[in-house]
Amino acid sequence: MAAGAIPLVDQTLTTDFTAKNVQSTASAASTDTTADIIVDKLIAWNVQQVFGLTGDGVNPLVEALRKKKDKIKYITVRHEESAAFMASGYAKYTGKLGVCLATTGPGAVHLMNGLYDAAMEGAAVLAITGIINHDLLGTQFTQEVNTVKMLQDLAVYNQDITGPLNALTVVDLACRAALAEPGVAHITVATDTQMKQLGEDKPSKKHGNLTGSSAFQPRLEVPGGEELDVAAKLLREHSKIVILAGRGCLGAEKEVESLARKLGAPVAKALLGKAVLPDDSPYTTGGTGHLGTLPSKQMMEECDLLLILGSNMPHLEYYPKNAVAIQIDRDPRRIGLRYPITLGLHGDVRSTLQALIPMVQERADQGFLQLAQQRMKDWRGVLAKLENGSATPIKPQYLAATVGRLLNEDAVVAIDTGAHTVFTARHWQVRTGQKLAVCGNLASMAPGLPYALAAQVAFPGRQCVAMVGDGSFTMLMGEMATAVMYGLPVKVVVFKNNSLAMDKFEQEEMGNLDYGIALQPIQFAKIAEACGAAGFYCKDPRRLEATIREAFAHAGPVVVEVDVDPDENPQAPEKIKI
Numbered sequence: 001m002a003a004g005a006i007p008l009v010d011q012t013l014t015t016d017f018t019a020k021n022v023q024s025t026a027s028a029a030s031t032d033t034t035a036d037i038i039v040d041k042l043i044a045w046n047v048q049q050v051f052g053l054t055g056d057g058v059n060p061l062v063e064a065l066r067k068k069k070d071k072i073k074y075i076t077v078r079h080e081e082s083a084a085f086m087a088s089g090y091a092k093y094t095g096k097l098g099v100c101l102a103t104t105g106p107g108a109v110h111l112m113n114g115l116y117d118a119a120m121e122g123a124a125v126l127a128i129t130g131i132i133n134h135d136l137l138g139t140q141f142t143q144e145v146n147t148v149k150m151l152q153d154l155a156v157y158n159q160d161i162t163g164p165l166n167a168l169t170v171v172d173l174a175c176r177a178a179l180a181e182p183g184v185a186h187i188t189v190a191t192d193t194q195m196k197q198l199g200e201d202k203p204s205k206k207h208g209n210l211t212g213s214s215a216f217q218p219r220l221e222v223p224g225g226e227e228l229d230v231a232a233k234l235l236r237e238h239s240k241i242v243i244l245a246g247r248g249c250l251g252a253e254k255e256v257e258s259l260a261r262k263l264g265a266p267v268a269k270a271l272l273g274k275a276v277l278p279d280d281s282p283y284t285t286g287g288t289g290h291l292g293t294l295p296s297k298q299m300m301e302e303c304d305l306l307l308i309l310g311s312n313m314p315h316l317e318y319y320p321k322n323a324v325a326i327q328i329d330r331d332p333r334r335i336g337l338r339y340p341i342t343l344g345l346h347g348d349v350r351s352t353l354q355a356l357i358p359m360v361q362e363r364a365d366q367g368f369l370q371l372a373q374q375r376m377k378d379w380r381g382v383l384a385k386l387e388n389g390s391a392t393p394i395k396p397q398y399l400a401a402t403v404g405r406l407l408n409e410d411a412v413v414a415i416d417t418g419a420h421t422v423f424t425a426r427h428w429q430v431r432t433g434q435k436l437a438v439c440g441n442l443a444s445m446a447p448g449l450p451y452a453l454a455a456q457v458a459f460p461g462r463q464c465v466a467m468v469g470d471g472s473f474t475m476l477m478g479e480m481a482t483a484v485m486y487g488l489p490v491k492v493v494v495f496k497n498n499s500l501a502m503d504k505f506e507q508e509e510m511g512n513l514d515y516g517i518a519l520q521p522i523q524f525a526k527i528a529e530a531c532g533a534a535g536f537y538c539k540d541p542r543r544l545e546a547t548i549r550e551a552f553a554h555a556g557p558v559v560v561e562v563d564v565d566p567d568e569n570p571q572a573p574e575k576i577k578i
Contacts, residue, residue: 030199034164034189035064037198038128041171042072044214047099049073049457050128051083051090055103057130057143060194062101075457075486078478080107082450084114084127085476089451091123092437093412094458095251097179098123104130104191105143108150113444115184119154120441121247121272122331124182126174127151131160134190147188156183160190164198172212179216220348221330222355227345231326232359234343238305238324240368241265244288247272247440248310248329252350253432256309257283259353264363266372268296270313271425272440279429285372286379289315291425294382294573295375299368306339310349312441313338328352385578387427393565394541396423396495400467403493404428406548408463412455414438416448418469419501422570428467445472449479449492456488463491463552470496471519477527483557484532491552492559494524497566505569528559539563 028037038061042050053076054062065074077083080102087098098118102108108129118125129147131137137144151158157177161167170187178185223231235241241263249256253276260267260283267277268288277284286293288300300306300320308327312334319339327335328345335344345352387401400423407413409431415424415438430436437455439447452466473494483490500517507514525535534554538547544562551560 028164028168028198030197032164032198033060033064033194034161034167034196035060035194036067037164037167038161038171038187038189039064039068039072041167041175041212041214042099043068045097045172045175045216047072047097049075050099050101051075051077051086051454052101052128053077053080053083053103053107055107055130057104057107057132057191058101058128058194060191061128061130061189074101075482077450077482079476080110081113081446082453082476082479082482084111084125085117085447085450086114086454086457087125087127088114088118088121088123089414089437089447089454090458091118091125091182092121092451093435093455096124097175098125098454099128100125101128102130104132105145108145108147108188112150113442114447114450115151115186116154117439117442117444117447119184122182123184124178125184126178127184127186129186129188130194131188131190133192135192137190147186151184151186154184155186156181157185159186160188161193163193163196163201165201165203169210169212172214175214176216179218220351222347222351223345227343228352228356228359230343231345231356234305234324234326235263235307235360239363239365240302240304242299242303242306242320243267244270244306244308244311244313245273245276246270246309246311246313248349249273249276252309252353253277255350255353255357257281259357259360260369262357262360262362264366264369265307266295266299266369268292268300270311270440271438273311274425275430275434275436278432280431282373283369285376287425289313289318290572291422292318292573293376293379293426294576295372295379297573298375299372303368308339308341309353314441382576382578383427386576389541389544391565392539392541393563394539394544396420396497396564396568397427398541399493399495399544399562399564400424400427401429402545402548403465403467404430406545406552407431407434407465409433411435411463411465412452412459414448414451414455414464414466416466416468416472417443417445418472418495419497419505419568419570420467420469420495422502423495423568424467426573445469446475448472449476449490452490452492453479453483453488456483456490457486464489466490466492468492468494469501470494470498470522470524471500473524474519474522477524478531480528480531480533480557480559487556489554489556490558492528492557493548494559494561495564496521496524496561497564499566501566502570504566524559524561528557533557533559536560537562
C-alpha cells in the first residue's frame with residue numbers, strides 16, 4: 001500500500017441497518033457544529049467514505065471529517081465529476097449509500113454529470129454541497145449558485161440545512177430517501193451555518209425540535225396473489241417465451257435461471273444485466289440491443305411472450321414486433337415505458353420471482369430454448385472469427401476477449417462509453433462471480449476510471465479493471481494520481497485509436513464526412529508513470545496476452561495502453577459480416 005494510503009474494508013452487498021447502527025440524536029453535544037452533526041449522522045448510517053474535493057465553502061465539513069477520520073474516510077479526488085461518479089459506482093456495485101462532497105458554485109456544478117448517472121439508474125447517492133454565507137445569498141456574490149434549484153429535476157430529496165437543529169433531522173431524511181427510492185438525495189448548507197454550534201440554535205417549538213433516526217429497513221414489494229395468478233396463466237398459454245433481464249435482476253440470479261429452465265425460455269440480457277447469468281449459461285443468448293448478439297435479436301423477433309425483468313433497455317428496434325408482454329419492476333413508472341405491456345407487476349424482481357416460480361409449470365417441450373442454444377453455438381463461431389489475434393493493428397474484439405479471459409473469477413469491471421463499449425459488451429464473456437458497472441442510461445464518457453476506483457474502495461481484495469476508450473479516459477485521467485495516493489491497484493485498459501470512433505461511424509452512417517473526431521495522440525503509459533503508477537504499451541498482437549498478464553500481475557495501479565484498429569466498426573449484430 002502506498003504511503004498515505006487509507007485502510008479500506010470490504011463491503012457486503014446488502015444494506016445492514018441493525019439496532020447498533022441507530023444513533024440517538026440526544027447524544028449531540030451543545031458544542032457540536034452543524035458540520036459535526038452531519039458527519040456523525042453519516043457514520044450512523046454506516047457511510048465509511050466520502051468522495052470529494054475540498055474548497056472554502058465546505059472547509060468546516062472537511063474539518064468535521066478530519067476529526068472523525070478513524071470512523072469515516074475522506075477520499076480527495078482531482079475533479080468533482082469523479083467524486084459523483086465514484087459515489088454512483090460505489091452504490092451500483094454494493095447497493096449501499098454512496099456519498100460525495102463539493103464546494104460552492106463550480107464545485108457543485110461539476111457533480112451534476114455523475115449525479116444524473118446515479119439518478120437515471122436508481123443508485124443511492126447523497127450529494128452534500130456548500131453554499132456561500134447565508135447573509136450573502138441573493139446578492140450575486142462570488143460562486144453563488146442555487147444548488148437546490150439546480151438539482152430539483154433529479155433529486156428524490158433536496159434540502160437546504162438551516163442550522164444544527166435542522167441537521168439533526170434532515171440528514172436522516174436525506175439518507176433514508178436515497179436508499180428507499182433509491183436515487184439521489186441532496187443537502188446543501190451555507191459555510192457559516194456549517195460552523196454554528198447546537199447550543200446557539202433555538203427550537204421554534206416550545207416542546208423541542210424534531211429529531212431523526214438512522215433506523216431503516218428497505219421494503220421489498222411483491223404483487224398480490226391475483227396478479228401472480230394472471231402471470232402464471234399467461235406463461236402457461238405461450239410456448240415461445242423470451243426473458244429480458246436487466247439490472248433489476250442482480251441479486252436474483254438463481255431465480256432467473258430457475259424460471260428460464262422451467263419455461264424453456266432463453267434469457268436476453270440488457271447491458272446493465274450482463275452479469276445476471278454467465279455468458280456460457282445454456283439459458284442465455286447474451287446481450288441484446290445494438291451491443292448484443294444476433295440470437296437475442298432473432299429470439300425476440302420470434303417470441304410470442306416477452307417477460308421483462310427489471311430492465312429499461314432503450315433499443316426499441318430490438319423488442320418483438322408483436323408479442324404479449326409481462327413486466328416486473330420495482331418502479332411502477334417504468335412499466336410499459338419501452339414496450340406495450342399486457343400485465344405489469346410492481347415489485348422487487350427477486351421476491352416476485354420467488355412467489356411466481358412455484359406457480360409455473362415445467363415445460364416438457366424445450367424446442368424454443370434448443371433453437372436458441374444452436375444459434376448461440378453458431379454465434380460463438382462468428383465471435384471467434386472476429387477475435388482475430390494476428391491482425392495488425394490489434395482488433396478491439398481481440399483485446400476485449402483477451403482481457404476477459406485473463407480476468408480473475410471475481411473481477412469487478414467498469415466499462416466506459418464509446419466504441420469499445422460495444423466490443424467489450426459482446427466479446428467479454430462474463431463469468432459467475434464477476435461484477436459490472438456501466439453508465440448505461442446517461443451513456444456519459446469518463447466514468448470508467450472513477451467506477452473502478454470506487455470498486456477498489458468497496459472491494460480492496462478483488463481485481464478491479466476499467467475498460468476505457470482514449471477519448472473517455474482523457475477526460476478524467478488525473479484520477480490515476482488518486483489511485484496512487486490511496487493505494488488503489490486498479491487496472492485500466494485503454495483502447496487507443498486516436499479518434500472518437502463511435503462518433504466517426506455514426507457520422508458515416510448518416511452519410512456525412514468525418515469531422516471533429518480526430519484526437520491528438522497521447523502516451524497514456526507515460527501519463528500513468530508521471531502519476532506514480534505503472535504504464536504498459538502494446539501494439540503487437542503477438543505480445544498482447546503477455547502484456548496484459550504482466551500488467552494484471554503488477555501490485556499497484558496500472559494503465560495498459562493498446563493501439564487498436566480505428567477502422568473497426570462497432571456494428572449492430574445483424575450487420576456483422578464474416
